[in-house]
Amino acid sequence: xxxxxxxxxxxxxxxxxxxxxxxxxxxxxxxxxxxxxxxxxxxxxxxxxxxxxxxxxxxxxxxxxxxxxxxxxxxxxxxxxxxx
Numbered sequence: 001x002x003x004x005x006x007x008x009x010x011x012x013x014x015x016x017x018x019x020x021x022x023x024x025x026x027x028x029x030x031x032x033x034x035x036x037x038x039x040x041x042x043x044x045x046x047x048x049x050x051x052x053x054x055x056x057x058x059x060x061x062x063x064x065x066x067x068x069x070x071x072x073x074x075x076x077x078x079x080x081x082x083x084x
Contacts, residue, residue, distance in 0.1 A: 001075070006082035009069070010048040013055060013076060016065045023061065027054050045083045052080035
């Protein structure tokens with residue numbers, strides 16, 4: 001997977017994550033990011049990897065997100081490795 005494709009997939013996963021207020025709040029709490037910081041640093045690899053780390057830490061969310069995006073959970077996890 002190319003870095004650009006991985007980045008696009010992570011951003012789709014982030015949109016999915018933020019569609020649920022409780023999940024969005026959990027993302028912010030567990031990553032230590034604030035909403036403004038998340039917005040300002042979306043393009044950074046470390047922020048994008050944090051989104052996948054968050055999903056990876058909650059298997060039910062990882063599976064649900066992958067299903068919603070019509071990709072395998074392994075593809076989401078692979079996106080983290082493809083980010084450079």
